Structures are given as structure tokens and as C-alpha cells.
Amino acid sequence: MSELLSAKGLVAYYRRLDGGWVRAVDGITLSLREGEVLGIAGESGCGKSTLASVLSLTAHEPLSVRSGSLTIDGHELDVADLPSIAAELRGTLVSLLPQGAMNSLNPTQRIGDFAFDVLSSHLAEITREEATARMRTRLDQLGLPPRVLTAYPHQLSGGMKQRVVAVISTLLNPRVLIADEPTSALDVSSQRALLALLERLLRERIIGSIVFVTHELPVLRNIAHRVMVMYAGQLAEVGPTEQLIFEPSHPYTKALMNATIVIESASRRERIPDFEGSPPDLAFPPPGCRFAPRCPMVHAHCTQEVPPEVTTEAGHQAACWWVADQMRAKDTVAK
Amino acid sequence: MANPFRKYIVNKLVWYVIAFFVAITLNFFLPRLIPGNPVDVLVSQFLRSGGTGAGANKIYQAFIAQFGLEKPILVQFGTYVLNIFRGNLGQSFSLYPARVTTLIGQALPWTLALQLPAIIIGWILGNMLGALAAYKRGVFDRTLFVSSLAMSSIPYYAFAIILLYLFAVVIPIFPAGGGYSFGVTPSLSLHFIGDALTHYTLPFLSLILIAIGGQAVGMRSMAIYELGSDYVNYSTGLGVREERILAFVFRNAMLPQVSGLALSLGTLVGGALITEIVFSYPGIGTLLFNAITANDYPLIQGVTLLIIVGVLLANFLVDIAYGYIDPRIRTARMGER
Amino acid sequence: MARRNRFFQLASRSSRFKGSAILVLVVVLFALVGPIISGQDPQKVVAGPNQPPSKSLVLGTDNFGRNELVLLMYGTRNSLEIGVIAGLIAIVIGVIIGTSAGYYGGILGELFMGFTNIVITIPAIVILILLSIALGSRSTVTMGLIIGVTSWPWTARAIAAQTASLRTREHIDIARLSGARDVPIILREVLPYVLSYVGMAFSLQLATAVLTEAGLSLLGLGPSNAISLGVLLQWALLWEAVRQGVWWTFVPPAILLAAVSFGLLLMNSSLDEIYNPRLQARRQAA
Numbered sequence: 001m002s003e004l005l006s007a008k009g010l011v012a013y014y015r016r017l018d019g020g021w022v023r024a025v026d027g028i029t030l031s032l033r034e035g036e037v038l039g040i041a042g043e044s045g046c047g048k049s050t051l052a053s054v055l056s057l058t059a060h061e062p063l064s065v066r067s068g069s070l071t072i073d074g075h076e077l078d079v080a081d082l083p084s085i086a087a088e089l090r091g092t093l094v095s096l097l098p099q100g101a102m103n104s105l106n107p108t109q110r111i112g113d114f115a116f117d118v119l120s121s122h123l124a125e126i127t128r129e130e131a132t133a134r135m136r137t138r139l140d141q142l143g144l145p146p147r148v149l150t151a152y153p154h155q156l157s158g159g160m161k162q163r164v165v166a167v168i169s170t171l172l173n174p175r176v177l178i179a180d181e182p183t184s185a186l187d188v189s190s191q192r193a194l195l196a197l198l199e200r201l202l203r204e205r206i207i208g209s210i211v212f213v214t215h216e217l218p219v220l221r222n223i224a225h226r227v228m229v230m231y232a233g234q235l236a237e238v239g240p241t242e243q244l245i246f247e248p249s250h251p252y253t254k255a256l257m258n259a260t261i262v263i264e265s266a267s268r269r270e271r272i273p274d275f276e277g278s279p280p281d282l283a284f285p286p287p288g289c290r291f292a293p294r295c296p297m298v299h300a301h302c303t304q305e306v307p308p309e310v311t312t313e314a315g316h317q318a319a320c321w322w323v324a325d326q327m328r329a330k331d332t333v334a335k
Numbered sequence: 336m337a338n339p340f341r342k343y344i345v346n347k348l349v350w351y352v353i354a355f356f357v358a359i360t361l362n363f364f365l366p367r368l369i370p371g372n373p374v375d376v377l378v379s380q381f382l383r384s385g386g387t388g389a390g391a392n393k394i395y396q397a398f399i400a401q402f403g404l405e406k407p408i409l410v411q412f413g414t415y416v417l418n419i420f421r422g423n424l425g426q427s428f429s430l431y432p433a434r435v436t437t438l439i440g441q442a443l444p445w446t447l448a449l450q451l452p453a454i455i456i457g458w459i460l461g462n463m464l465g466a467l468a469a470y471k472r473g474v475f476d477r478t479l480f481v482s483s484l485a486m487s488s489i490p491y492y493a494f495a496i497i498l499l500y501l502f503a504v505v506i507p508i509f510p511a512g513g514g515y516s517f518g519v520t521p522s523l524s525l526h527f528i529g530d531a532l533t534h535y536t537l538p539f540l541s542l543i544l545i546a547i548g549g550q551a552v553g554m555r556s557m558a559i560y561e562l563g564s565d566y567v568n569y570s571t572g573l574g575v576r577e578e579r580i581l582a583f584v585f586r587n588a589m590l591p592q593v594s595g596l597a598l599s600l601g602t603l604v605g606g607a608l609i610t611e612i613v614f615s616y617p618g619i620g621t622l623l624f625n626a627i628t629a630n631d632y633p634l635i636q637g638v639t640l641l642i643i644v645g646v647l648l649a650n651f652l653v654d655i656a657y658g659y660i661d662p663r664i665r666t667a668r669m670g671e672r
Numbered sequence: 673m674a675r676r677n678r679f680f681q682l683a684s685r686s687s688r689f690k691g692s693a694i695l696v697l698v699v700v701l702f703a704l705v706g707p708i709i710s711g712q713d714p715q716k717v718v719a720g721p722n723q724p725p726s727k728s729l730v731l732g733t734d735n736f737g738r739n740e741l742v743l744l745m746y747g748t749r750n751s752l753e754i755g756v757i758a759g760l761i762a763i764v765i766g767v768i769i770g771t772s773a774g775y776y777g778g779i780l781g782e783l784f785m786g787f788t789n790i791v792i793t794i795p796a797i798v799i800l801i802l803l804s805i806a807l808g809s810r811s812t813v814t815m816g817l818i819i820g821v822t823s824w825p826w827t828a829r830a831i832a833a834q835t836a837s838l839r840t841r842e843h844i845d846i847a848r849l850s851g852a853r854d855v856p857i858i859l860r861e862v863l864p865y866v867l868s869y870v871g872m873a874f875s876l877q878l879a880t881a882v883l884t885e886a887g888l889s890l891l892g893l894g895p896s897n898a899i900s901l902g903v904l905l906q907w908a909l910l911w912e913a914v915r916q917g918v919w920w921t922f923v924p925p926a927i928l929l930a931a932v933s934f935g936l937l938l939m940n941s942s943l944d945e946i947y948n949p950r951l952q953a954r955r956q957a958a
Contacts, residue, residue: 018685058572061563090574098572103565106583108590108662114570121576152662165569172573350786354793361794365802484941488934490883492890493926496905496914504917511915552941598792602880605797609887613909627805627892635805639798646795 004208005032005176010068010079012054022282024050026233032176032209035202039224039241040213045279047233048213049099049180055211056096056178057085073175073208092122095174099181101165105153112149115168122172138167141197159186166194170201175208183219195223221245229253232279232290235309239316250318251297289321297322340665343658351651358643362636363415419640425633435637438622445514446618449535450607453542461550462592466585468551469558480555486548491606495541495613502537509537514617538614542607553595557588590661597653601646686946692938699932703752706745714738714746714899722918732920735911743899744924750812751882751901757816758823758881763874766827771862774835785832792825804893812898819881827873834866872943879936886929901925
């Protein structure tokens, strides 16, 4: 399967009111293959939503993309200069399923009219009936009645709005869908329906691949092939889902898994005690590894130099000195 | 009309009726705060400002008769309210025996012809300019913002004085006041209308330019706010055509402007009336000014009542329009499946 | 307090704020310091009537031969005095009613807001005209009083909205749970957050009060014994100064009125930008 999305060295900062910068995304490289679901996990403030907006071409003030390259389905996109990207590509090449659907819908426009605007902006000849038909099918798959089409956003509940936004974001059959916390506002059955829809769209090749951003690790276990863990704007570890969950290499990933998933006792390997503290202020990030202040495995080297990404024997990549040292100790060449 | 809309209208109507009654109560009672026998005071004020003894006596009798001053105050109030609904606002002191309603009727068309177009066109143009500035940004935005802020800070009448000086005295393009030239009789002839229009221009300009400034500033802020909203980002991310997005930004930014119009109508009308004074324009403003100068009580009260009714009515109409435009008021919540 | 430092940091970077603050300061100095420096009685006749500006009389004389510049200084001072009194009264009433409406919510809140709405809807100019007439003679304090008493609803609404959004915040619940009574809670927990809005509201009320007074003066209902900017304009109209081209008697007062109003409005909008992140972000990107 070919590589559908390739991002290298993405750097995006928020402008602060007093002129300083918050380094929300500081050098992220990732790739996505056709038919794949990549999960992005991490605690609040780690930069995953910012990364989602950069990847989906929706970064706006006060966020400023400083550098990096992004190629999707062969199209090279200049993420530092968004207006230069052709409008036809938006929504069709890559589409964002935003967090917080409440505000993403125009309060004075009916859902059906909005959907028609989205479709007709790309498919000039589409008729109202065709647009309505496509909407109804997708709405039905998420358990939404057709009368949603004539409704205004304030007439729908929060969960309904989130599902509507999920439908609209996939309406143009985007090659890559960037989903930012799509299930957080939903009850369990709606969650299941949404995940089922996304899987079906993927299976039927209607969507190419999905980047699924969430802080809920159990959801990723159900849908993601690979998971990337972010911390303080940088990569901590990335690898196949099951392995990442049960055999994490990076100390942060271990702590995260420990804190969130009840690991079956049979596969429990090392126990890392609960960790305290909170992520660093990204306006003034610490030198060296950003997790060092909270890391139980920290040693002097960590606070001086930014750790490189090393490939572990399980096939993950982790950015950690401790892992690198372990690799070197086992005589594996660090990447 | 769906139920929520009807509820909204009825709700508003109730408040306006209450406001109306509070207002006419104030209209009646406030002047009676003058210590002593109000009629004596008023009549002596009238005499001081140049009335004749015979005229004063007639007025004294008429006033007592009409409003039954010997009767208790509440009965007087009742008579007053009844008279309002009968369309009887009494007779003017200074222009006795002219009826207040007649005098108002003569002046009102002039005021309406001036204020209505100025406020409406000014509002529309101002909002369009403000939205354009918010969208275009850069130099256009900054110059428009500062100039319209300057325009909105100058009161109508101060601007009117400056305009009058510049364009009627320094460069005498326009006549220096009045509604029409001395010696011309009002008629529907082209000549008269042309003449009236030259007198109309300066007052009209002083109202509309300030109105545009005020609206532009407000609309610019609202449009900036809307342009940064999540739904704009979402639509842009989906590649929706820019014209569609802008149309909705404009519409959403207009909503608070419409309700803002209702709130500012009181000040708009007040300022416009005072502007008439600068030009001696024969509208309600000049009528009021003359009445105040002459301590012509019934006329003052009549004009203030008119202003109250006019502003309340206009407010109510704007509220209806708003309720219609904002879908959140028109429609009720749907149930979940 | 960290917030105050941050405010000064942001304010000093805003050229709009600095410019408008300077303008307002200059006007205030002119009004307060001017009379003291000139030391002259504004009512004194110094030369012939309607003398154009000259080296000795910078702004010429008015219809009675009085020094126009001195009249202007006293006029500005009285206008500002009326504005400040009206502003303070409007703020006090507005904050009391606004915080009560926003804090209590429910039926009490509805009542307060309903009362406010009625006062807003009734055209203030009408009430002012009737009150002015009823009062016979008016001092600057009285003018400030009646203007303040009719203009508070704007502040009340703004404060009520702010307070209502604060009501759901944690620290207020904590204060309530710990048994504190309502008034102390409002004073300690609500007011500090609302203070920035109160400041902005005061500048707006001041500006509108000065303009309102001028309008009333033009109607002949201004202060009976004091000179204000509005009174100066009224005199100009009364004595046909405009048609005679005696511009030094009305252009300066008009400019000063506009300067006070413009300066305060600009300051208010720059404060708005400082406190509203969305406006600030746009400014930096532009």
C-alpha cells in the first residue's frame, strides 16, 4: 500500500499577546499509508489538536506554521502559506472533523443548506436532490433522522451536532480525514456507530486513510493500526497499536498506559509508579527532553540534549535517551 | 408564524405597553414637580417671555377647564390619559389658540422626510462599509476605522454647525437655514420641491454621515468577530466558496447591529431633533425648541409624547424584524430521536 | 497583581491607547490647569465684541467682548465636571443593578433586567427635557445628576452579562458554600473581575454625558449659571455667530466636544482590543 500522507518537521507556534511564542508543535514527522488509521494520543496541551489543524490545512491566527513539508496523495502542500493552496483540495484531499461541533456549525444556516454549499462548492453541477440523497444516506448510517436537514444547529443536541459534523466532514470523500476528538462528546452507542461508519468508509475505499486524534486510548485500541504518542509538542513514541499499549518503550508512554488502561495481568511487564506534575510551559520549553522534569528514568544527559528518535526492536520509534541507551547496550544501531 | 415567534412578539409587546404607560406617567407628573400652583407659574413664565395679559387670562381659563385643576391629581391624570387616546393634546400657550396636534401635524412631515431616509440609508451604508473594512483589512480598514470613529464621536449638531459654516457661509453653496426660501409657498410644485431640497441637503448630510460613521465602527467589530469564528474556519477548511462564507458572516454580524439599532434609536432621534435647531429646519426639533423657549407647556408635553410614541413604535418594529431574521428566535428545539 | 502588570504591558504596546490617552490628558489639563494659569474671570469684557483672533487674544472675543479662550477653558472644565458626575452616578447605579441582576438570576434577575429594559426603552432625552424644565434652574451638579440617572441602563446591562457569566465559576460557589453572605461575595469575588468593564463603561458614560449635556444646552436646558461647551455653542447659535462667520466662537467648542468624545471612544476601543483576544490576534497578524 502506498504512502498517502507524509509530513516532515512540522513546526507550528502560537503567537502570544505580548509577542512571545508558544511552541505547540515542535518538529513532528509522520507518515500515513493508504487504508491506515493512525491514532494520535497524549494529554491535554500536548499539541495534538494543533497538529490536527496543521495537517488538515485549517491552521489560523494566532497559530502560525513556521516550517515543515506536507505531501498528501502526491500533492505538495505549502503549509506555511495556506492561502496558496487551491480551494478545491480542501475537503476533498484532506478534511477536518473538528472538536467541539457546537461552534463549527453556522447558527443561522440550516444543516441541509450548509451541506449543499459544501457539495456545490466542489461539484458545480450537483442538484439539490442529489445532495439531499447523499446526506440522507450518511445521516442514516449514524442514526440521524432526515429532518435534521431542515434543522438549525440550535435545535439539535450536542451529540447530534457532533454526528452531523462527522457526516459533513466526510461528505466529499476526502483522501485523508483528520478526526479531532470525534467521539469525546458522544455516548457509547453513538461512538460505536461513528467508528463503524469510519471503518466502513475506509473499507469501501471512500476515504483513503484517517488520522484519529484523541486522549481516549481505549477508542484507539478499537480503530487505530498505529498510534503516535505526543508530549509537549514533540514525538514521544510511535508504533503498532497493540505493541505500543502492551510493550511501550518510552517512559511517558508507559506511564500513560499505566494510568489509563487496565492491562491484563498476564501481559503486565514493568510497573512504573504514578507520576505527578504537568507538562511544561510551551512558551519556555525546557532544554533537552521535555519530559525530563517528570521522568522517573531521567539522568543528566536528558536535560542537556534533545533525544533522538530510535527504532526499537519491536518496530516502534521512541524519542528517549533511556531507550537509546538500552538499544546501544544491546548493540543495535540507533537511527 | 411558529409559536416561539408569536411568544416573542407578545412578550415584547407587553414590555412596550408597560414602558408606554410609565412614560406617559412621567410625562404627566414630572412637570408638575414645579413647586406652587403650576398654572400660576406657567402663566407668569408665559407673560415673562412676552405673552399678553389678555392671552394669559384666556389660557388660564382654558387650562383650568380642560384639565380640571381643582380636581384631585389622579383625576387630572385620568383626564390626561383619556385625552391622549381621544387625540386631544390641548392648545398651545404661545400660539394660542392653535391646537398642539395641528402644530405637530405641520412639523412632523418635515422631520420624517429628514430622519427616516438619513437613518435608514445611513444604517445600510454604514454596515456595508464596516463589513468591507473588516474583510479587506490593511490600509483601507485602518483609515475607515479611524475616520468613522471620528465621525461617530462628533455629535450630530456639532457636525451640523461645522457643515453650516463651511457650506453656507464660507462657500455659500447651500442656504443657511429654514425648510424653504422666504416668500415661497409650500406646494407640490417642482419649484418648491427643488427649493426645499437645497435646504434639505445640509441637514441630511450632517445626519447621514454621522450615522454611517457610527454603524461602520460597530459593524466592523462584529464582522471581525464573526470572521474569526469556528464555523468560518470549518467552512474554509471544507473548501466552501468564499462568497457564500462572506454572505453568512455579513448576515450573522448584522444581527447584533439590528438589535443595536433598537437601542440607539432614542439617541439618534434626539440628536437629529437638535440638529434641526441648528438649521432652523421647520420640523419637530425646532417646534420643541421654540416651545421650550416660550415655556409653552402643552406643546412641550405634546412633542415629548410624540417622541415617546415614535421611539417605542420604532423599537418594536425593529424587534419584530430581528425576531424574524434570527432563526434562533423563530424556531423551537427539536427532540432527540 | 499579575493582571495589572499584563495590562500595562499590553497597553504600552498599543499606539491607539497611547494616542488617545494623550489626547484625553491634554484636554483635561486644558480644562483644569488653564483657568488657574490664565487667572482671568471668563465674564470679564476685555475688548470689543466679535474680535477675530489676534496675538493678544488667541481665540478672539465673543458677542459681549469676553475672552473666548478663557471661556473655552471654563467651558471645557464644566462640561467635564458634569460628565464625571454623571459618569460616576451612572456607574454606581449600573453596577449595583447589574451585579444584582447577574448574580441572583432567576425571577429577581428578570425583574432587575426588566426594569433596566424599560428605562432603556423610554427615550432619555424626553426624561431629561421634562426634568430640566421641572427643575427651573440647574447647576452643574444637578445636570450631572439627571444625566447620570437616565444613562445607567447601558452599564447595568453590560455588567449584568459579565456577572451572569461569572456566576457559574468555581470561586463563587466556594465562597457561597463557606457561608459568606451575598453582598460580601459580590464585593470580593465578582467585582475584581468586572472592574475592567467598569473602567471601560465609565469612559463611555463620560463621553456620552458630555455630549448629552451639550445637546440639552442647545435646547436651552443646560446649566443655568455655568458656562459649558454646549452653552458656548448655544450662544453662538443664539447670536447668529454662524451666519456672521464668527467661527472662533463655535468651531473651538465643537472641536473640543469632538476631541473629548473621540479620545474617550478611541481609548475605549483600544482597551477593548487589549481585553478581547480575538481582536488582538487580528491586529498582530495584519
